[in-house]
Amino acid sequence: MTGGEALVEALKKEGVEVIFGISGGAALPIYDALAKPAAASIFNVLVRHEQAAAHMAEGYAKASGKVGVCLATSGPGATNLVTGIADAILDSVPIVAITGQVPTHAIGSDAFQESDIMGITMPIVKHSYQVRRADDLPRIVREAFYIAGTGRPGPVLIDIPRDIAQAEVKEFIYPEEISIRGYSLHLAADPADVEAAAELIARSSKPVLYVGGGVVNTEAHEELLALAEKIDAPVTSTLMGRGAFPDRHPLSLNMPGMHGTAYANWAIRDCDLLIAVGVRFDDRVTGNLSKFATNAKVIHVEVDPAEIHKNRHADVSILADAKDALRKLVDACAPAQHPDWRRQIAQWKEQEPLRYANNGKLKPQYIMEVLSELTDGDAILATDVGQHQMWASQYYPFKRPRQWLTSGGLGTMGFGFPAAMGAKVARPTEEVWLVTGDGSFQMNLQELATSVCFNIPVKIALFNNMSLGMVKQWQELFYDNRYSGIDLAKVPDYSALAQAYGCVGITVKTPGEVRPALEKAREIDDRTVLIDFQHDPAEHVYPMIPSGQSVQEMRLQPNE
Amino acid sequence: MQNRASPQRKHTISVMVDNRPGVLARVSGLFARRGFNINSLVVSATQDPEISRMTIVSMGDDAHLMQVVKQLNKLINVITIFDHTEDDLVERELALIKVRATVDNRSEIMQLASVFSASIASISPSEETMIVEATGDENKIDAFLATLVKFEVLEFVRTGKIALVRGAKST
Numbered sequence: 074m075t076g077g078e079a080l081v082e083a084l085k086k087e088g089v090e091v092i093f094g095i096s097g098g099a100a101l102p103i104y105d106a107l108a109k110p111a112a113a114s115i116f117n118v119l120v121r122h123e124q125a126a127a128h129m130a131e132g133y134a135k136a137s138g139k140v141g142v143c144l145a146t147s148g149p150g151a152t153n154l155v156t157g158i159a160d161a162i163l164d165s166v167p168i169v170a171i172t173g174q175v176p177t178h179a180i181g182s183d184a185f186q187e188s189d190i191m192g193i194t195m196p197i198v199k200h201s202y203q204v205r206r207a208d209d210l211p212r213i214v215r216e217a218f219y220i221a222g223t224g225r226p227g228p229v230l231i232d233i234p235r236d237i238a239q240a241e242v243k244e245f246i247y248p249e250e251i252s253i254r255g256y257s258l259h260l261a262a263d264p265a266d267v268e269a270a271a272e273l274i275a276r277s278s279k280p281v282l283y284v285g286g287g288v289v290n291t292e293a294h295e296e297l298l299a300l301a302e303k304i305d306a307p308v309t310s311t312l313m314g315r316g317a318f319p320d321r322h323p324l325s326l327n328m329p330g331m332h333g334t335a336y337a338n339w340a341i342r343d344c345d346l347l348i349a350v351g352v353r354f355d356d357r358v359t360g361n362l363s364k365f366a367t368n369a370k371v372i373h374v375e376v377d378p379a380e381i382h383k384n385r386h387a388d389v390s391i392l393a394d395a396k397d398a399l400r401k402l403v404d405a406c407a408p409a410q411h412p413d414w415r416r417q418i419a420q421w422k423e424q425e426p427l428r429y430a431n432n433g434k435l436k437p438q439y440i441m442e443v444l445s446e447l448t449d450g451d452a453i454l455a456t457d458v459g460q461h462q463m464w465a466s467q468y469y470p471f472k473r474p475r476q477w478l479t480s481g482g483l484g485t486m487g488f489g490f491p492a493a494m495g496a497k498v499a500r501p502t503e504e505v506w507l508v509t510g511d512g513s514f515q516m517n518l519q520e521l522a523t524s525v526c527f528n529i530p531v532k533i534a535l536f537n538n539m540s541l542g543m544v545k546q547w548q549e550l551f552y553d554n555r556y557s558g559i560d561l562a563k564v565p566d567y568s569a570l571a572q573a574y575g576c577v578g579i580t581v582k583t584p585g586e587v588r589p590a591l592e593k594a595r596e597i598d599d600r601t602v603l604i605d606f607q608h609d610p611a612e613h614v615y616p617m618i619p620s621g622q623s624v625q626e627m628r629l630q631p632n633e
Numbered sequence: 634m635q636n637r638a639s640p641q642r643k644h645t646i647s648v649m650v651d652n653r654p655g656v657l658a659r660v661s662g663l664f665a666r667r668g669f670n671i672n673s674l675v676v677s678a679t680q681d682p683e684i685s686r687m688t689i690v691s692m693g694d695d696a697h698l699m700q701v702v703k704q705l706n707k708l709i710n711v712i713t714i715f716d717h718t719e720d721d722l723v724e725r726e727l728a729l730i731k732v733r734a735t736v737d738n739r740s741e742i743m744q745l746a747s748v749f750s751a752s753i754a755s756i757s758p759s760e761e762t763m764i765v766e767a768t769g770d771e772n773k774i775d776a777f778l779a780t781l782v783k784f785e786v787l788e789f790v791r792t793g794k795i796a797l798v799r800g801a802k803s804t
């Protein structure tokens with residue numbers, strides 16, 4: 074057995090069913106192993122750009138909860154993965170990135186297609202390995218998947234020199250046990266901390282649950298719902314936590330932060346207890362930290378010790394898996410009712426719901442409303458980055474975790490389309506929608522070819538404002554309308570582009586066309602469908618708390 | 634509400650790491666990326682051939698130290714970290730100091746050296762130089778260097794700090 078074959082064997086042991094990647098000189102022995110009958114159970118998806126391979130692995134991981142795998146050759150192949158790896162570390166996505174490398178003897182000699190991918194990715198991986206002996210491959214793969222998928226998940230890189238992938242592995246030994254002495258997990262909540270938290274909760278009359286990706290990653294939504302209902306606490310879910318709590322539930326406050334709802338931000342402003350679960354007090358949520366939730370004590374439930382007290386001091390911290398901590402909190406907390414607080418929140422919701430001016434033009438929010446209605450909040454939704462991302466998050470009524478795929482921490486334009494495809498591979502029977510912008514879509518549109526060739530049909534709602542909309546919004550609000558580098562013109566004709574790839578393309582220019590177009594797209598299951606929604610380019614995302622400011626400075630609507 | 638600021642001071646930590654290539658880069662890279670300063674860093678072998686010890690001195694407040702320790706702990710190759718802020722330590726640095734030593738002042742330098750229990754590592758009478766070797770904690774080395782200033786210090790080199798906790802407690 075060669076090193077490449079040992080790699081494939083180990084990947085099968087980890088339950089890998091799909092690899093996204095592109096071959097090349099240093100990766101040839103690995104791709105050769107993937108061509109052999111032993112690898113038949115692995116779906117080998119040839120992408121059109123390695124960045125997309127990394128995002129597909131992320132999309133697969135987010136939708137399935139399993140570890141996603143991407144593969145690239147040395148040098149440019151490996152460096153093309155870098156954005157996806159950086160995205161995965163910031164959003165805690167479990168992926169294993171495998172790179173070919175020049176032969177061991179050539180490392181350090183500036184050989185053809187050599188790049189120090191270990192060094193380049195060191196600050197953005199959870200861990201990385203360069204394989205020096207083929208016999209180590211099974212153990213390294215085992216460790217890599219374990220590290221990627223446990224605790225706070227993240228990307229792990231395995232760099233495999235070409236000679237190692239070709240070398241003879243005498244005996245394939247897959248380790249049963251894993252022992253990594255420098256890696257310890259803190260999954261079980263300490264009962265004393267839970268007790269202390271329950272006491273704070275019992276004393277609170279205005280609690281808010283502020284929940285994020287940690288609840289999604291551990292699929293702790295049922296425990297969260299039970300706790301929220303038991304202690305009668307409204308729930309705001311961050312951009313990474315959408316789907317952790319059902320938006321149609323009366324306790325839902327939708328999203329907090331820069332483009333969060335007014336009522337979520339007001340609730341955080343006025344609450345006396347902030348129960349933060351699987352979140353990291355990111356600046357897009359908190360704005361000016363010294364003005365964030367100033368009246369509240371904080372309980373912080375978090376699996377990564379480094380996040381506790383990092384941005385905000387916690388009065389009680391619970392170092393644990395969100396699921397375990399929430400389960401124990403449900404048991405420890407006494408039932409409570411907060412009628413005054415609930416009334417206040419209901420009043421805020423009434424006073425300032427998400428809204429937009431419906432003036433006869435094609436409004437992006439309207440598209441989201443119809444999409445929400447037709448799919449009844451059940452679709453898997455991937456997005457890119459920009460205004461469309463915020464409208465999608467604000468208006469879609471999420472029901473469960475792993476329904477929502479977005480690039481939060483890195484804010485990576487180009488993430489959405491490949492992520493949607495990765496999700497479709499993970500959940501082939503589900504309806505997968507991509508909500509994207511004309512800027513973002515052009516960063517990975519070459520994957521239309523992959524979607525056709527490998528029959529990975531997704532539905533694309535392209536929010537076309539002929540510009541880099543979010544940047545334009547900032548230039549209009551903060552730079553006196555001085556436009557600089559935001560005009561994308563009317564190029565290309567997206568519907569024709571989709572058709573050129575063998576996909577279905579539809580153009581929508583008026584509100585009346587929205588529903589039929591979405592309905593038509595929902596009926597097509599065997600091909601990717603792209604709807605080019607040419608919406609009102611003047612539309613802004615509201616509410617908005619300008620960067621670094623606080624809820625006092627929240628802008629509700631233009632000129633308000 | 635926010636992390637309360639505590640005074641800036643030098644913190645000494647011992648970081649036990651896997652003795653593997655690339656680990657030093659991971660540790661020093663983390664300091665650079667997170668904006669943590671390194672006052673000194675010494676890597677050394679330990680009684681266990683698979684483990685190396687890094688003795689790191691970093692300046693900052695207590696919240697800073699907590700972040701340093703927690704972020705280091707996230708590195709898979711970091712096995713354990715000992716924070717010595719509250720420990721009773723034996724701390725040492727080693728310095729080699731090259732001074733201009735003429736026939737006239739040579740004995741004075743040697744006398745000063747003996748006050749600081751420093752030794753003479755080398756004498757080159759023809760070139761009128763001398764290398765003095767001193768060990769001790771940071772203050773002692775600083776003081777010794779200061780007294781040598783009145784002679785001509787041609788160059789010097791000093792190591793970072795190494796440290797062990799007194800008594801049976803293992804570090």
Ligand SMILES: Cc1ncc(C[n+]2csc(CCOP(=O)(O)OP(=O)(O)O)c2C)c(N)n1
Pocket residue numbers: 457458459460461462484485486487509510511512513514536538540541542543544
């Ligand atoms: C790779 C990358 N480059 C630049 C940015 C900065 N950026 C943030 S939003 C945005 C505009 C996105 O435009 P589009 O995809 O058309 O979405 P819209 O805001 O118009 O909905 C830009 C350029 C980014 N987030 N990612």
